[in-house]
Amino acid sequence: MNVNLYQHQELAINELKSGSILCGGVGSGKSRTAIAYYFIKECGGRMKINGKGAFSKMKKPKDLYIITTAKKRDSLEWEKECIPFLISTDRTLSVNNVKLTIDSWNNISKYKNVEDAFFIFDEQRLVGSGAWVKSFLKISKKNHWILLSATPGDTWGDYIPVFIANKFYKNRTEFLRRHAVYNRFTKYPKVEKYIETSHLNKLRDQITVKMEFNRLTVSHDQLIVVPYDKKSFDRVMVDRWNIYENKPVKAIGELGYLMRKVANSDMTRIDAVSKIIQKHPKVIIFYNFDYELEMLREMSALLEIKTTEWNGHNHQEVPKGDNWIYLVQYTAGAEGWNCIETDTIIFYSQNYSYKIMAQSAGRIDRLNTPFRDLYYFHIRSNSPIDLAIAKSIKQKKDFNMYNFAKDKDLPIAS
Numbered sequence: 001m002n003v004n005l006y007q008h009q010e011l012a013i014n015e016l017k018s019g020s021i022l023c024g025g026v027g028s029g030k031s032r033t034a035i036a037y038y039f040i041k042e043c044g045g046r047m048k049i050n051g052k053g054a055f056s057k058m059k060k061p062k063d064l065y066i067i068t069t070a071k072k073r074d075s076l077e078w079e080k081e082c083i084p085f086l087i088s089t090d091r092t093l094s095v096n097n098v099k100l101t102i103d104s105w106n107n108i109s110k111y112k113n114v115e116d117a118f119f120i121f122d123e124q125r126l127v128g129s130g131a132w133v134k135s136f137l138k139i140s141k142k143n144h145w146i147l148l149s150a151t152p153g154d155t156w157g158d159y160i161p162v163f164i165a166n167k168f169y170k171n172r173t174e175f176l177r178r179h180a181v182y183n184r185f186t187k188y189p190k191v192e193k194y195i196e197t198s199h200l201n202k203l204r205d206q207i208t209v210k211m212e213f214n215r216l217t218v219s220h221d222q223l224i225v226v227p228y229d230k231k232s233f234d235r236v237m238v239d240r241w242n243i244y245e246n247k248p249v250k251a252i253g254e255l256g257y258l259m260r261k262v263a264n265s266d267m268t269r270i271d272a273v274s275k276i277i278q279k280h281p282k283v284i285i286f287y288n289f290d291y292e293l294e295m296l297r298e299m300s301a302l303l304e305i306k307t308t309e310w311n312g313h314n315h316q317e318v319p320k321g322d323n324w325i326y327l328v329q330y331t332a333g334a335e336g337w338n339c340i341e342t343d344t345i346i347f348y349s350q351n352y353s354y355k356i357m358a359q360s361a362g363r364i365d366r367l368n369t370p371f372r373d374l375y376y377f378h379i380r381s382n383s384p385i386d387l388a389i390a391k392s393i394k395q396k397k398d399f400n401m402y403n404f405a406k407d408k409d410l411p412i413a414s
Contacts (some may be wrong), residue, residue, distance in 0.1 A: 026362020
């Protein structure tokens with residue numbers, strides 16, 4: 001069997017060790033790199049790489065566990081990546097009788113008592129101190145492991161679980177006592193800043209392996225500004241009135257939802273999508289809300305274009321053929337899968353998270369895509385909330401509705 005690896009993947013394999021974060025942008029080939037590291041470095045096997053060398057079985061075989069997103073698990077993407085390495089979920093069909101187990105982060109607690117195996121934690125989910133983090137820390141004590149992430153952390157707090165697993169700190173309390181400075185004016189503990197960051201940078205550099213490479217694709221981002229009903233918008237934002245249920249708006253979250261609904265449900269957005277589809281017959285459309293989904297479903301029915309979905313309601317695969325639409329809800333499908341059958345993504349509405357937006361764009365920007373030019377269409381209005389979200393995304397920050405309300409002098413509560 002032969003495995004093809006790019007230079008940046010081979011370099012990463014040589015740098016990795018148990019406890020590392022393999023950091024590579026979306027489409028950089030982290031999955032294959034991680035499996036190759038497991039096979040060659042952790043288990044002592046040999047592979048024919050890029051037509052060179054020879055295959056030999058593992059000298060130190062150990063079972064492989066992959067904790068990933070539910071979508072990536074269900075799409076069998078990891079199983080396909082493991083085929084060239086002769087690794088299977090069926091022990092009798094696998095090299096050295098090792099067993100491959102692939103499951104979602106929701107089920108990580110099932111594996112907290114596993115020992116002497118190798119774990120690949122795919123897509124960073126280790127934030128805070130909840131059940132997933134506790135299970136991860138138990139697993140890390142008894143097994144070798146690596147973590148894959150396109151965006152490993154926004155703040156030093158995001159690194160706490162990995163730092164503890166690498167024995168840099170005994171627990172979360174020790175880390176916070178040494179590095180966290182709290183805001184004295186909040187009713188609940190809120191970290192204002194972190195100190196001794198030069199030391200933290202050194203720790204992060206010890207465990208981070210970056211996969212840097214020159215992409216062969218060229219991204220073309222096009223902003224399409226569409227109108228919105230300003231009268232209805234002001235009725236919601238200024239008067240704090242729910243125009244859909246004819247009642248006052250009480251919660252700030254509800255206010256944000258309603259303002260977005262006024263802007264996002266304007267039919268000019270659907271018209272803009274229809275025009276794009278005329279020139280780009282195979283498109284992935286990312287959206288946020290169910291009312292958007294209903295509008296997009298009606299549009300695809302009128303256009304008589306084959307359409308499938310990935311969201312909380314349906315888990316369907318990308319359509320086949322020369323003319324199709326794939327409707328993907330951000331939270332359900334922003335990561336853990338890829339598509340090289342199209343060169344076009346339409347962002348029907350913006351997501352609050354810049355990470356989610358970047359991960360969504362990466363679904364078509366893959367190493368093995370046959371396309372050189374990739375097209376991203378961003379549809380938004382000039383409504384105050386759309387402009388504020390766009391500003392946050394451009395600054396690589398998550399949009400915060402409470403900050404928006406303060407900036408606009410809107411009351412936080414009725």
